[in-house]
Amino acid sequence: EASVKVIDGKKVAKDVRDEINAEITRMKDSIGVVPGLAVILVGDRKDSATYVRNKKKACEAAGIKSYEVCLPENSTEEEVLKYISDFNDDPMVHGILVQLPLPSHMDEEKILHAVCIEKDVDGFHPLNIGQLAMRGREPLFVPCTPKGCIELLHRYNVEIKGKKAVVIGRSNIVGMPAALLLQREDATVSIVHSRTKNPEEITRQADIIIAAVGKPNMVRGSWIKPGAVIIDVGINPVEDATNPRGYRLVGDVCYEEAIKVASAITPVPGGVGPMTIAMLLSNTLLSAKRINNFK
Amino acid sequence: EASVKVIDGKKVAKDVRDEINAEITRMKDSIGVVPGLAVILVGDRKDSATYVRNKKKACEAAGIKSYEVCLPENSTEEEVLKYISDFNDDPMVHGILVQLPLPSHMDEEKILHAVCIEKDVDGFHPLNIGQLAMRGREPLFVPCTPKGCIELLHRYNVEIKGKKAVVIGRSNIVGMPAALLLQREDATVSIVHSRTKNPEEITRQADIIIAAVGKPNMVRGSWIKPGAVIIDVGINPVEDATNPRGYRLVGDVCYEEAIKVASAITPVPGGVGPMTIAMLLSNTLLSAKRINNFK
Numbered sequence: 001e002a003s004v005k006v007i008d009g010k011k012v013a014k015d016v017r018d019e020i021n022a023e024i025t026r027m028k029d030s031i032g033v034v035p036g037l038a039v040i041l042v043g044d045r046k047d048s049a050t051y052v053r054n055k056k057k058a059c060e061a062a063g064i065k066s067y068e069v070c071l072p073e074n075s076t077e078e079e080v081l082k083y084i085s086d087f088n089d090d091p092m093v094h095g096i097l098v099q100l101p102l103p104s105h106m107d108e109e110k111i112l113h114a115v116c117i118e119k120d121v122d123g124f125h126p127l128n129i130g131q132l133a134m135r136g137r138e139p140l141f142v143p144c145t146p147k148g149c150i151e152l153l154h155r156y157n158v159e160i161k162g163k164k165a166v167v168i169g170r171s172n173i174v175g176m177p178a179a180l181l182l183q184r185e186d187a188t189v190s191i192v193h194s195r196t197k198n199p200e201e202i203t204r205q206a207d208i209i210i211a212a213v214g215k216p217n218m219v220r221g222s223w224i225k226p227g228a229v230i231i232d233v234g235i236n237p238v239e240d241a242t243n244p245r246g247y248r249l250v251g252d253v254c255y256e257e258a259i260k261v262a263s264a265i266t267p268v269p270g271g272v273g274p275m276t277i278a279m280l281l282s283n284t285l286l287s288a289k290r291i292n293n294f295k
Numbered sequence: 296e297a298s299v300k301v302i303d304g305k306k307v308a309k310d311v312r313d314e315i316n317a318e319i320t321r322m323k324d325s326i327g328v329v330p331g332l333a334v335i336l337v338g339d340r341k342d343s344a345t346y347v348r349n350k351k352k353a354c355e356a357a358g359i360k361s362y363e364v365c366l367p368e369n370s371t372e373e374e375v376l377k378y379i380s381d382f383n384d385d386p387m388v389h390g391i392l393v394q395l396p397l398p399s400h401m402d403e404e405k406i407l408h409a410v411c412i413e414k415d416v417d418g419f420h421p422l423n424i425g426q427l428a429m430r431g432r433e434p435l436f437v438p439c440t441p442k443g444c445i446e447l448l449h450r451y452n453v454e455i456k457g458k459k460a461v462v463i464g465r466s467n468i469v470g471m472p473a474a475l476l477l478q479r480e481d482a483t484v485s486i487v488h489s490r491t492k493n494p495e496e497i498t499r500q501a502d503i504i505i506a507a508v509g510k511p512n513m514v515r516g517s518w519i520k521p522g523a524v525i526i527d528v529g530i531n532p533v534e535d536a537t538n539p540r541g542y543r544l545v546g547d548v549c550y551e552e553a554i555k556v557a558s559a560i561t562p563v564p565g566g567v568g569p570m571t572i573a574m575l576l577s578n579t580l581l582s583a584k585r586i587n588n589f590k
């Protein structure tokens with residue numbers, strides 16, 4: 001256990017944010033441009049409000065100007081589209097985020113597609129995903145959470161090329177783009193999902209595991225090859241009477257068991273979570289640089 | 296060996312073409328529309344000319360009107376773009392194919408992107424690939440060769456859901472979209488490529504193998520799990536003095552060995568090859584139906 005490295009996402013995210021901060025200062029000093037991120041929140045879901053507040057705080061700390069629009073639950077699609085269209089045209093805004101989920105009376109796909117691709121810092125547009133999937137193409141933005149996973153591997157000098165990687169989960173926002181990214185870096189990738197038979201048998205072959213399922217402690221110690229590196233994306237609340245809130249957060253990987261087998265692992269919280277926001281700031285900076293042709 | 300099924304791509308392709316033919320007649324009789332496919336050939340590569348000629352012949356046989364443009368090697372990008380733009384606007388044309396490779400002085404990506412996505416029957420546009428990769432989205436067209444591979448599995452009642460599939464090769468036109476298609480049908484997919492260590496070990500676990508590498512006989516009998524189903528996309532010329540042409544075509548899978556282990560296998564030639572053109576006709580029909588809102 002002594003040699004197991006706990007991958008400190010909080011620390012890496014701070015390093016990344018410091019670097020972003022320095023770049024933003026350099027850009028501001030040299031061309032007078034400050035990156036701007038617009039966030040649109042519809043409805044009054046508590047968790048969404050928390051996410052938006054955290055994003056805003058992180059923007060401010062990094063020197064990114066944030067523009068926030070909060071609309072009531074019963075807003076119309078047209079109102080949301082109008083804001084998006086204004087932000088698309090606004091030269092002060094370099095990234096536009098629509099906080100999901102939207103109220104059920106709205107067409108999520110239609111609204112997300114209204115964000116112009118140059119400002120789609122989430123990187124969820126199918127054109128962007130296609131470019132991620134294709135050899136010889138470059139996506140405009142890499143989706144934040146998978147980008148954060150790979151950044152952690154890079155910063156901890158985990159070799160990806162030629163390694164066997166298993167991604168558990170294939171959602172549009174985490175699992176699938178994470179698999180595409182690993183493949184771009186020449187890992188041999190297998191994707192495990194809810195229809196997979198014997199997921200443990202496949203997972204046990206992996207040198208690198210990315211788990212993004214949403215099932216607390218699903219990946220047990222016996223699923224893990226000794227020495228594997230584990231990135232645990234899951235954030236799952238489980239009841240915990242000893243915790244003042246009555247619950248605590250755990251990952252998709254059983255940390256206590258995994259840490260005895262893996263060579264490195266991200267904790268939950270403090271692993272991938274902080275990286276996601278850092279990558280959002282990184283994408284916003286990237287966008288501001290690209291739009292202003294600043295190198 | 297008696298129980299091994301040789302997957303007869305020629306026969307299936309003929310069945311598909313007959314069905315297409317019937318649909319085209321029905322559409323013509325009911326709304327007077329005949330599907331049209333435009334093919335643009337630049338330069339005088341012999342193999343490209345052969346492909347174009349075969350496509351044209353197949354179109355005619357199926358009742359699709361083909362429009363052919365042959366431009367000299369030293370044409371300009373603008374000339375090609377002009378033809379594409381005319382075909383984009385032409386209501387008689389429902390599919391546009393630019394035969395690859397283009398002469399080296401042309402920007403392939405730029406030219407392919409000029410084809411409007413509603414007529415991109417090859418399905419290579421990144422927006423289309425993104426939609427193929429994403430859950431809950433539907434691509435306008437599925438690329439022809441991978442579509443042909445899956446169609447063969449369907450017509451031979453090979454169950455895909457929950458099966459382990461290995462795709463060898465990850466090109467934009469075959470391997471990668473084939474993997475995405477298998478995943479859409481709930482296979483557990485692993486992708487083997489040139490950086491994969493121990494490809495045989497991974498391949499040996501597969502219930503379904505799709506090989507699209509371009510290396511004659513690379514997949515040996517020992518790579519194959521008894522009872523696996525094999526789709527061999529490779530078309531490789533190898534020297535053969537006994538053949539009047541001096542060569543013959545073989546696949547990426549060593550057929551003589553594979554047929555002793557597999558439960559079903561496509562031959563080369565006569566497997567995937569004939570399906571590719573059949574799927575091009577299928578995509579052209581699909582496009583004509585969609586553009587004319589014909590069900």
Ligand SMILES: NC(=O)C1=CN([C@@H]2O[C@H](COP(=O)(O)OP(=O)(O)OC[C@H]3O[C@@H](n4cnc5c(N)ncnc54)[C@H](OP(=O)(O)O)[C@@H]3O)[C@@H](O)[C@H]2O)C=CC1
Nearest residue numbers: 145169170171174193194212213214233234235272273276
């Ligand atoms: N750290 C961060 O910043 C972020 C964390 N998360 C967390 O990551 C987790 C996953 O999120 P997300 O991708 O959005 O979730 P989704 O629910 O969209 O996707 C879950 C995926 O897991 C697969 N799955 C479900 N059950 C099983 C099973 N028993 N075995 C194998 N695979 C299974 C599903 O398969 P199928 O496709 O077959 O249904 C699906 O592909 C959640 O805990 C979420 O909170 C998410 C985003 C950001």
Ligand SMILES: NC(=O)C1=CN([C@@H]2O[C@H](COP(=O)(O)OP(=O)(O)OC[C@H]3O[C@@H](n4cnc5c(N)ncnc54)[C@H](OP(=O)(O)O)[C@@H]3O)[C@@H](O)[C@H]2O)C=CC1
Nearest residue numbers: 440464465466469488489507508509528529530567568571
């Ligand atoms: N039947 C039909 O209608 C068609 C047949 N074909 C045939 O299919 C074959 C593949 O075509 P295409 O996809 O265009 O070829 P590409 O050359 O574009 O791609 C070949 C793929 O195979 C991988 N590869 C190369 N060497 C190895 C190896 N030793 N082990 C594992 N993987 C390897 C490459 O990996 P990496 O990405 O790492 O370089 C690459 O992803 C060819 O024989 C072609 O003629 C193609 C199209 C249509």
